[in-house]
Amino acid sequence: DSGVTQTPKHLITATGQRVTLRCSPRSGDLSVYWYQQSLDQGLQFLIQYYNGEERAKGNILERFSAQQFPDLHSELNLSSLELGDSALYFCASSEPSQGAYGYTFGSGTRLTVV
Amino acid sequence: GQQLNQSPQSMFIQEGEDVSMNCTSSSIFNTWLWYKQDPGEGPVLLIALYKAGELTSNGRLTAQFGITRKDSFLNISASIPSDVGIYFCAGQLSGGSQGNLIFGKGTKLSVKP
Numbered sequence: 001d002s003g004v005t006q007t008p009k010h011l012i013t014a015t016g017q018r019v020t021l022r023c024s025p026r027s028g029d030l031s032v033y034w035y036q037q038s039l040d041q042g043l044q045f046l047i048q049y050y051n052g053e054e055r056a057k058g059n060i061l062e063r064f065s066a067q068q069f070p071d072l073h074s075e076l077n078l079s080s081l082e083l084g085d086s087a088l089y090f091c092a093s094s095e096p097s098q099g100a101y102g103y104t105f106g107s108g109t110r111l112t113v114v
Numbered sequence: 115g116q117q118l119n120q121s122p123q124s125m126f127i128q129e130g131e132d133v134s135m136n137c138t139s140s141s142i143f144n145t146w147l148w149y150k151q152d153p154g155e156g157p158v159l160l161i162a163l164y165k166a167g168e169l170t171s172n173g174r175l176t177a178q179f180g181i182t183r184k185d186s187f188l189n190i191s192a193s194i195p196s197d198v199g200i201y202f203c204a205g206q207l208s209g210g211s212q213g214n215l216i217f218g219k220g221t222k223l224s225v226k227p
Contacts, residue, residue, distance in 0.1 A: 002156065033214060043157070043202065043217035056214050090156050103147075103215070105156030 003027065004093050004106035012112045018079040021109045025072055025093030031055070032074040033094075033103070034066055038087040049074055081113045120203050120218030127193055128226050135221040136187040137203035145206040146179050146186040147215065150199045157202055161188070183208070193225050 003026035013019055025032050034046040036059075045058035049068035060066075063081075068074040078085060089109045094102040120137045127133060137146070145164055149157035161172050163179035163186060170177055176189045186205070190197055200222050204215040 002158075004156070035217075042219035043204075045214045045216070048214050058214060092156070103159065105158070107154065107156050 002104045002106060004029075004091060004104050006089075006091050006106035006109050008109060009107065010110050010112075012114060013081060015081055015083060015113055017081050017113075018077065019081065019111065021076040021078070021089050021091075021111075023074045023076070023091030023093075023106060025074070025091075026104055029093035029095055029102075029104070030072065031094045032068055032072070033092045034060075034074070034076050035090045035092065036087050037090060037108070043090070046076070078111070083113050086111055086113045118203060118205060118216055118218040120221055122221055123219070124222040124224070126224045126226065129193060129195060131193055133190040133193055133197070133223060134187060135201060135203075136185060137205070137218045138185040139205065139216075140184065142183045142208040143186075143205035144183075144208050146177070147204040147206075148175075148177050148186070148188045149202045149204060151202065151220070152199050160201075190223075193223075195225050195227055198223055198225050 005024040007022045030051045033048045036044045036046055046060040047066050048056040052068050063079050066076045090105050092103045092105045118137050118139050147162050148160045150160050151157045161170050161177040166179055166183045167181050168179040174191045178187055200220040202220045203218040
């Protein structure tokens with residue numbers, strides 16, 4: 001157990017629908033990062049939050065949004081889903097002083113859009 | 115976007131053999147990291163490299179941060195069946211936002227007992 005909790009582990013939904021993925025960071029970690037892993041693109045950085053504020057944005061589609069709540073858990077919202085959105089979505093967290101060096105990944109949410 | 119070229123894409127080796135994989139980029143990186151991902155799990159950090167020329171070991175694993183800061187390699191000596199998995203290089207760009215990493219597409223390692 002890495003200490004980063006992601007729910008649900010699996011999600012199957014239809015095109016056009018909206019889903020919410022949840023991430024609870026390790027205790028004490030203020031930064032949360034979201035990554036998308038697909039077969040042909042590898043791990044792609046989506047977005048980073050630090051202590052409730054958006055810190056950096058990567059290749060995140062406009063149909064996707066995220067937020068980090070006061071208790072530091074984060075949610076990734078995916079809307080108007082398309083078949084190509086099927087992927088593994090990972091959340092990682094890190095301590096304030098460590099940045100990327102202290103990344104700990106969760107076990108991911110496997111999203112299947114049918 | 116920025117690219118990390120990781121090779122080989124896959125390797126199928128005999129138990130006991132040594133393994134070598136590498137990552138290259140046209141961009142300069144401040145940090146190189148090597149991760150291993152097992153099926154159904156998130157990537158787990160194996161080795162972190164912080165400065166050009168640095169050579170770091172973690173058990174049977176050795177990694178180096180290239181002098182040009184544009185490449186890194188990972189060696190695994192005397193492979194064992196539990197080394198099976200996907201290995202990813204990742205880097206943090208010089209001048210990039212602190213924290214977010216660029217990943218290679220992975221090297222899938224299979225070990226035959």
